Amino acid sequence: MDEISDRDERAEADRKSAALLRRLMELVPEPDAAASSDGTWTVRRKSDFDTSDLYGDP
Amino acid sequence: MTNILGISCYYHDAAAALVQNGDVVAGAEEERFTRRKHDSGFPRNAIHFCLDCTGVAARDLDRVVFYDKPLKKLERALVTARGYGDRADRMAEWHLSNFVHRESRIAEDGAETLGVAIPVEYCEHHLSHAASAFYASPFERAAILTVDGVGEWATTGIYAGSPAGIEQLKEIRYPHSLGLFYATLTAYLGFEVNEGEYKVMGLASYGKPTYDDRVGELLQLHEDGSFRNNLDFYAYMYDREAMYTSRLVDLLGPPRAPNEPVTERHRNIAASMQKLCEEALVRLARAARRETGIDLLCLAGGVAHNVVANSRVLNEAGFAEIFVQPASGDSGGAIGAALHAHHRVSPAQRRPVADYDTCIGPSFTDTEIEEALHRFGAAHERLEPEELPRRAARLLADNFVVGWFQGRMEFGPRALGCRSILANPCDARMKDILNARIKYREDFRPFAPAVLEERSADYFEHPGKSPYMLFCPPVKREKRELIPAVTHVDGTARVQTVSKTLNPRFHALIAEFGRLTGVPVLVNTSFNIRGEPIVCSPTDALKCFYGTDIDFLAIGDFVVGKSF
Numbered sequence: 017m018d019e020i021s022d023r024d025e026r027a028e029a030d031r032k033s034a035a036l037l038r039r040l041m042e043l044v045p046e047p048d049a050a051a052s053s054d055g056t057w058t059v060r061r062k063s064d065f066d067t068s069d070l071y072g073d074p
Numbered sequence: 075m076t077n078i079l080g081i082s083c084y085y086h087d088a089a090a091a092l093v094q095n096g097d098v099v100a101g102a103e104e105e106r107f108t109r110r111k112h113d114s115g116f117p118r119n120a121i122h123f124c125l126d127c128t129g130v131a132a133r134d135l136d137r138v139v140f141y142d143k144p145l146k147k148l149e150r151a152l153v154t155a156r157g158y159g160d161r162a163d164r165m166a167e168w169h170l171s172n173f174v175h176r177e178s179r180i181a182e183d184g185a186e187t188l189g190v191a192i193p194v195e196y197c198e199h200h201l202s203h204a205a206s207a208f209y210a211s212p213f214e215r216a217a218i219l220t221v222d223g224v225g226e227w228a229t230t231g232i233y234a235g236s237p238a239g240i241e242q243l244k245e246i247r248y249p250h251s252l253g254l255f256y257a258t259l260t261a262y263l264g265f266e267v268n269e270g271e272y273k274v275m276g277l278a279s280y281g282k283p284t285y286d287d288r289v290g291e292l293l294q295l296h297e298d299g300s301f302r303n304n305l306d307f308y309a310y311m312y313d314r315e316a317m318y319t320s321r322l323v324d325l326l327g328p329p330r331a332p333n334e335p336v337t338e339r340h341r342n343i344a345a346s347m348q349k350l351c352e353e354a355l356v357r358l359a360r361a362a363r364r365e366t367g368i369d370l371l372c373l374a375g376g377v378a379h380n381v382v383a384n385s386r387v388l389n390e391a392g393f394a395e396i397f398v399q400p401a402s403g404d405s406g407g408a409i410g411a412a413l414h415a416h417h418r419v420s421p422a423q424r425r426p427v428a429d430y431d432t433c434i435g436p437s438f439t440d441t442e443i444e445e446a447l448h449r450f451g452a453a454h455e456r457l458e459p460e461e462l463p464r465r466a467a468r469l470l471a472d473n474f475v476v477g478w479f480q481g482r483m484e485f486g487p488r489a490l491g492c493r494s495i496l497a498n499p500c501d502a503r504m505k506d507i508l509n510a511r512i513k514y515r516e517d518f519r520p521f522a523p524a525v526l527e528e529r530s531a532d533y534f535e536h537p538g539k540s541p542y543m544l545f546c547p548p549v550k551r552e553k554r555e556l557i558p559a560v561t562h563v564d565g566t567a568r569v570q571t572v573s574k575t576l577n578p579r580f581h582a583l584i585a586e587f588g589r590l591t592g593v594p595v596l597v598n599t600s601f602n603i604r605g606e607p608i609v610c611s612p613t614d615a616l617k618c619f620y621g622t623d624i625d626f627l628a629i630g631d632f633v634v635g636k637s638f
Contacts, residue, residue, distance in 0.1 A: 037167055044152045056300045057244040 076420065077130050079121065079192075080412030081184070082141040082202075082404050084176045086112045086268050089405035090120035091434070091485070092128055093412040096420065098210070100124040101485045102435040103405045106610035112268065113607075116176075116183045117408075123436055125188075132188035139415040141407030142199035144177035146226035150248055154311050162312035197411040199225025200245065200375070201233075203402070206410030207372035208235035209417060210430040211397035217366040219358055222375035222403075223253035230300075230358060230375075234366045239421050240414070243365050249311045250303045252354050253377050255293045258308055258317040259347045263340055264330035267317065268376075275380055276519045278348035279564040281341030288325050289346040295354055299361025336518070348382065355383040359391035371396045374410070378402035379487065381546040381568050388537075388545060400432045400542035401486030409485070429575050432542065433492050435483030438612055443630040446612035450620070452627075454634045463579060466496075466628040467586035470596065473498050474625035475512060477601055479615045480579050483608070488543045489600035490570060491524060491580030493608050493615075495624060497559065497597040499523055504559035504597060511623035514604045520568065523560035524598035526584050527571040533557070533595060534569050543570040543598075559597050570598060 080091045083104070091101030100123065105111055107119035125132060151169035155162035185191040197205070203220040218233035218240065229251035232244045257267045260274050294302045305311065307322040323329060330340050359371060371393040378384065378398050388396050399406050417424055440456075447454050457465055466476055478494045489495075495512060497504045499521075509517050522543055525533055530540070536547035546566045554561045561567055574581045588594030601615065602608045603622060609615045612629060619627045619634065627634040 033167070034163070037163060037170065040170070041152065041156055041166060044156045046153075046156060056246070056296065056302075057298065058247055059244055060242045 076416060077135050078412045078415050079124065079135050079138045080141065080202075080408035080410070080415075081117060081121070081138060081180070082407040082411070083116050084114055084172065085404055086114045087403055087405040088114050088117040088120070089401075089408040089485070090117040090124050091409040091412055092124040092130065093409075093416050094128065094130070096209075096413070096416050096424070098409055098413070098434055100127045100434050101409060102483065102610075103485070103607070105607040106435070106483065109607060109614070111605060111607050116187065118187045121187050127436065132190050132192070135188070135192045137193045137195055137415060138184050138188075139195045139197055139411040140180050141197060141202040141404070141411040143196045143226050144173055144180070146198075147177070148173045150224075150227050154249065158312035165312050165314050168314055195415055197414050198228070199407065200228045200231040201240065201242065201414060202407040202410035203374040203399070204231060204233045204235075204240055204242075204372070204410065205414035205417070206401070206406045207374035207397060207399040208233070208240055209413040209424070210399060210409070210427055211235075211372050212426045212428055212430075213370045213372065213395075213397065214426055215368055216370040216372045216397070217362040217368045217393075218372045218374075219362045220373075220375040221252050221355065221358060221377035223257055224248045224251055229253060232358075232362045232365050234368065235372060237421070237424055239417055239424075246300055249305060249308070250301060252293070252301065252351065252358075253375070254308070254310055254317075255303055256347065256351055256377065256380075258310065258322075259289070259292075259343065261317040262322060262326065262329045263344060264332045264334060266332075271376075272379070273516060273519060274344050275348060275382055276562070277336065277341055278344040278382075279520075279562055279566070280518055281338070281343070281345030283346040283349045284342045285326065285346035286349065289343065289350055291325065292322070293350055293354065295350075295357055299357040301354055336516075351377070351380060352383040352386045355380070356386050356390050359387045359393065363392050369394045372399070373397070374399040374402045374406065376403045378544070381544055382566070385536075385545045385547055385566075395538070397430075398542065398544040400430070400488065400490075400544065403487065406486065429541070429573070431576060432484045432486055432490060433482040433577070434485050436610060437482040438630070440630045440632070443612045443632060446616060447629075447632060447634065449613075450616045452616060452634045453636070454632045456632050459631055460582075462628060462631055462633065463583040464586050465633055466583055466626070467590055469626050470496060470498050470587055471590040473501055473504075475508065475623070477615060477619050477624045477627040477629070478580075478583075479601065479609070479612065479627065479629040481577075483610055486542075487600075488570075489598065489608055490542065491572060491577045491598065493601040493610070494524075495599050495601050496524075496583075498591075499557040499559045499595050499597045500591060500593055502558040508597070508599060512603070513599065520562040521560050521597045521599050522568040522570060523557060523595045524570040524572050524580070524584060526581065526588065526594040527573040529588070529594045530569065530571045534567065536569060539571045539573070540569050541571055541573065541576060543568050545569065556593060557595050560595065
């Protein structure tokens with residue numbers, strides 16, 4: 017009985033996690049095909065080098 | 075006095091390094107302490123080593139610098155996943171979980187390990203690689219090229235290094251990646267990604283590039299040095315398990331399973347992908363030369379461990395000299411991140427490094443070594459310091475295999491005469507003996523020679539020094555029969571030149587071996603067995619010694635035998 021209950025709880029957690037991920041992914045912008053998919057050089061801006069911010073400037 | 079701690083972790087090859095007033099004074103990969111190869115966990119042991127060895131208190135650290143920018147990396151993963159819909163759900167989940175549970179906690183993990191909260195900075199992945207090469211190099215100005223699988227978005231970068239610092243000029247962005255091209259075919263050939271690339275490079279020499287055209291469909295090279303992966307063949311953008319699609323199998327035939335015998339087809343595919351990788355790296359290096367107008371090159375990133383490609387760059391890309399960071403993979407990012415932070419704050423202090431020393435790891439006193447010898451009940455003899463190289467050279471000349479454990483451990487994947495297994499290169503059977511009885515590894519993998527720097531030109535067609543085993547020049551034709559154990563099937567060797575300055579005891583050993591045999595060259599392979607990290611402590615060394623057919627162990631001033 018406990019095993020079945022554990023399994024149900026895990027399945028429910030997985031469902032919630034998948035739903036959360038779907039909602040999060042809706043917030044993520046579509047990939048910019050022109051910017052990064054042609055495999056040619058991208059020239060960088062100086063501001064991109066800043067290491068003092070916590071995680072960069074996505 | 076400034077103390078900056080660099081950290082890399084949470085992907086593979088976690089490490090820590092301490093930069094003091096701009097000098098790299100201590101560093102080690104975490105795997106050496108935990109004994110888990112490529113350990114990616116937070117490098118607690120390596121951090122404690124860096125502080126203990128230098129006597130720096132945690133509160134005296136000015137800052138801690140992480141080797142990439144986790145949120146940018148997450149952005150890349152999620153944006154890429156968005157483009158692949160449901161197929162990429164598991165990939166997105168993994169990246170999100172990795173960020174939430176691991177990478178966003180760097181500051182907390184750091185504070186917990188150090189016992190005090192130190193400001194944490196985050197240096198871009200490729201900038202860390204670029205700094206690891208340029209700030210360790212002997213050059214005042216240099217073109218810098220970084221090439222690997224992927225960092226945040228960049229997979230390749232060109233920079234200019236000068237006394238003012240490092241300026242990024244151009245980059246190629248994910249999913250187009252030379253490192254992932256090589257990794258994908260490494261997986262297709264049945265080898266482990268981030269581990270088996272060396273094996274594929276060694277295998278390539280046994281094949282012919284008869285798959286040129288087909289492998290060329292996977293990676294299109296452009297005249298300006300850039301390239302484009304044909305994404306129809308790759309799955310790494312949305313699948314963490316599979317690197318390639320069924321289109322690749324249609325193109326090249328069935329993939330090799332990990333324990334399946336290696337056939338001529340596998341060898342020829344390896345030769346074809348290696349040739350394309352070399353061509354790509356040469357074009358990238360030429361682009362770096364054009365972009366900067368400088369004829370000195372610094373190279374880093376995982377692809378810079380491809381020593382065959384490095385040699386082609388040296389010969390064909392128009393550079394007078396090349397410096398390759400000896401720890402070009404992610405562990406070296408810890409060094410680069412710390413160096414970059416130092417030079418950003420103190421640019422005026424930058425001074426070229428004449429002889430970059432990779433031996434920045436733990437060392438052990440003779441008392442500590444003797445304690446370990448007693449614990450193992452090891453039959454040993456203590457020698458006078460000057461006698462030890464003489465005794466070891468005699469054993470090597472008599473065709474014994476010798477474990478060589480001396481001084482501080484190397485940082486990076488190569489053993490350079492501090493944690494090495496050594497043997498006589500003149501005996502043609504030695505390669506098979508080492509492969510079958512000691513290293514337990516594939517018979518097609520070559521062994522590297524260590525040669526006295528001043529005698530290198532007599533044996534190898536390599537201009538100048540090669541102290542870190544990062545080039546693979548031809549062995550001079552007339553010497554190939556003299557050193558068969560280190561001459562690869564294609565007549566080349568991954569040479570290490572040994573100087574008195576960087577490693578006087580190892581130099582003395584090779585010089586004595588040269589006096590006894592007329593050949594100032596030794597087989598030098600890392601002190602470990604297949605699947606294990608290189609040994610760190612005397613205990614690790616003794617376990618490896620007794621677990622294999624190594625005949626003698628020269629450890630500190632002691633010689634250990636199995637039947638004295």
